[in-house]
Amino acid sequence: MIRFKVNGTVRETDAPPMARLLDVLRVPLGLTGTKEGCGEGECGACSVMLDGVPVNSCLVAVGQCEGREVVTVEGLAHGAELTPLQRAFIEDGGAQCGICTPGMLVAAEALLRRNTSPTDDDVRDAIAGNLCRCTGYQRIVDSIQAAAAAVRAKTSKASKASKAGGETGA
Amino acid sequence: MSAHAPAGLARTEMVCPKTIAEACAVLAQAHRDKRAASLLAGGTDVIVDRHLMPIEKARPLDLVVDLTGVDELTAISERDVAGERHLVFGGGVTYWQLRTDRRVLAAIPMLDAMAKDVGAVQIQTRGTLAGNIATASPAADGVPALMALDGVVKLVSEGGARTVPLDQFFLAYRKTVLAAGELIAEIDVRVPLPGARVTWRKVGTRLAQAISKVALAGVIEEERGTITRARFGVASVAAVTHPLGGVRALAEGKTFKALDRATVDAAIDLEIKPIDDVRSTGAYRLHVAKALVWRALAP
Numbered sequence: 001m002i003r004f005k006v007n008g009t010v011r012e013t014d015a016p017p018m019a020r021l022l023d024v025l026r027v028p029l030g031l032t033g034t035k036e037g038c039g040e041g042e043c044g045a046c047s048v049m050l051d052g053v054p055v056n057s058c059l060v061a062v063g064q065c066e067g068r069e070v071v072t073v074e075g076l077a078h079g080a081e082l083t084p085l086q087r088a089f090i091e092d093g094g095a096q097c098g099i100c101t102p103g104m105l106v107a108a109e110a111l112l113r114r115n116t117s118p119t120d121d122d123v124r125d126a127i128a129g130n131l132c133r134c135t136g137y138q139r140i141v142d143s144i145q146a147a148a149a150a151v152r153a154k155t156s157k158a159s160k161a162s163k164a165g166g167e168t169g170a
Numbered sequence: 171m172s173a174h175a176p177a178g179l180a181r182t183e184m185v186c187p188k189t190i191a192e193a194c195a196v197l198a199q200a201h202r203d204k205r206a207a208s209l210l211a212g213g214t215d216v217i218v219d220r221h222l223m224p225i226e227k228a229r230p231l232d233l234v235v236d237l238t239g240v241d242e243l244t245a246i247s248e249r250d251v252a253g254e255r256h257l258v259f260g261g262g263v264t265y266w267q268l269r270t271d272r273r274v275l276a277a278i279p280m281l282d283a284m285a286k287d288v289g290a291v292q293i294q295t296r297g298t299l300a301g302n303i304a305t306a307s308p309a310a311d312g313v314p315a316l317m318a319l320d321g322v323v324k325l326v327s328e329g330g331a332r333t334v335p336l337d338q339f340f341l342a343y344r345k346t347v348l349a350a351g352e353l354i355a356e357i358d359v360r361v362p363l364p365g366a367r368v369t370w371r372k373v374g375t376r377l378a379q380a381i382s383k384v385a386l387a388g389v390i391e392e393e394r395g396t397i398t399r400a401r402f403g404v405a406s407v408a409a410v411t412h413p414l415g416g417v418r419a420l421a422e423g424k425t426f427k428a429l430d431r432a433t434v435d436a437a438i439d440l441e442i443k444p445i446d447d448v449r450s451t452g453a454y455r456l457h458v459a460k461a462l463v464w465r466a467l468a469p
């Protein structure tokens with residue numbers, strides 16, 4: 001039995017240790033948000049976060065995940081509340097057919113967790129391993145920048161509020 | 171319903187050692203038991219290979235030794251060798267670590283530039299230096315960069331350890347000195363002196379996810395105008411990553427002014443015979459390699 005956390009919950013699988021994480025997520029665990037495009041690391045459709053960093057789940061053996069933590073696209077939203085990235089992809093046309101979208105969201109989420117003020121070059125570097133045949137990428141870059149701006153606005157509001165709170169307290 | 175594994179891996183056992191010594195012991199035991207065993211790090215070469223392999227050709231593997239839980243292999247440390255500064259990378263150091271480690275960024279920005287050119291982020295977070303070296307692809311990016319930095323690999327087995335300079339590690343196309351039971355524990359590189367001219371140049375079809383047509387790493391150091399060190403690693407122009415020892419011999423001890431392009435080009439002609447393949451032609455590769463070497467040498 002291989003045990004690891006998926007989207008916050010401990011899951012178990014009796015899959016062979018060299019089975020691809022991608023297949024374990026999609027078949028026994030039923031998390032079909034993660035897509036298979038190429039199966040050889042080129043397209044990023046299968047991107048998930050493993051211990052917080054983006055990886056291609058088609059190139060990870062599930063046995064390597066023992067005791068680790070996986071976040072898939074299903075684990076991004078808090079219940080019905082979408083993340084700023086998910087909202088921006090909807091509002092700014094970051095998703096068309098949608099096949100690349102789960103991988104894009106995971107790759108972009110990993111970027112925003114380490115850098116909420118990315119340049120367009122940073123954004124393009126972060127999604128260089130995610131192929132999209134529909135959007136021409138510009139709308140995806142715009143969506144990610146819109147989400148980054150939303151995250152920055154929220155944190156600056158929060159820090160202003162806590163500062164104001166601190167002042168009244170003093 | 172269960173999930174399948176790539177060709178020949180459905181019945182493979184996996185062992186996840188925590189230390190280098192443990193990994194070596196498992197490898198040695200597998201060897202004694204005549205079990206087909208393989209090391210696995212980021213899987214970005216192994217798993218792709220197995221996935222694309224026709225099932226009837228896939229030799230089943232009995233055992234995979236997963237190295238991703240061995241913390242010693244992901245360490246980056248510093249050491250002083252005869253008054254010179256060296257960085258030591260565990261074999262499991264990833265490209266992503268090179269891109270984010272402050273010491274590496276400050277001491278050898280060339281490694282950051284190289285790592286950024288490998289695949290894309292999802293490959294960089296998994297792919298390791300030892301995996302790149304052991305695969306021994308003539309188109310590897312990590313290898314030429316480490317070679318130009320006078321890389322030396324430390325090979326460890328149950329029986330002990332030995333060190334091999336990277337420019338003596340590759341014997342022929344995808345053949346290396348790595349013996350059964352050995353793993354790459356460390357790669358030691360010399361930090362170029364302040365003021366050194368350090369080059370990384372990868373020429374490919376697109377910036378991300380492209381295999382190089384030619385890649386060149388170079389370290390040129392001078393003392394009062396005389397070239398004291400001219401080290402290279404060049405990829406995709408020969409069966410193995412090439413150190414261009416002839417150019418090194420020609421340049422070291424001379425001023426740049428005393429070198430001429432025709433002589434350097436002739437030295438390169440003697441060393442590499444690039445081939446035509448799906449990515450490029452031999453003639454283009456030779457032309458680009460010569461231009462890159464000259465630019466690396468020039469102040």
Ligand SMILES: Cc1cc2nc3c(=O)[nH]c(=O)nc-3n(C[C@H](O)[C@H](O)[C@H](O)COP(=O)(O)OP(=O)(O)OC[C@H]3O[C@@H](n4cnc5c(N)ncnc54)[C@H](O)[C@@H]3O)c2cc1C
Nearest residue numbers: 041211212213214215216289297298300301302304311354
């Ligand atoms: C989409 C894609 C893009 C890529 N782009 C590039 C690129 O731009 N440039 C480039 O150079 N490469 C590229 N690669 C190839 C690959 O990512 C690199 O070669 C990487 O460094 C391999 O490391 P790994 O840890 O994934 O190796 P693995 O696949 O885990 O192992 C590779 C080999 O090394 C052996 N091995 C692993 N660790 C050790 C060790 N410590 N000691 C001894 N042997 C060991 C394994 O047994 C195996 O034979 C790409 C791959 C993919 C899938």
Ligand code: FES
Nearest residue numbers: 037038039044058
């Ligand atoms: S399916 Fe994994 S990268 Fe394409």
Ligand code: FES
Nearest residue numbers: 096097132133134
């Ligand atoms: S939206 Fe269709 S591939 Fe990206």
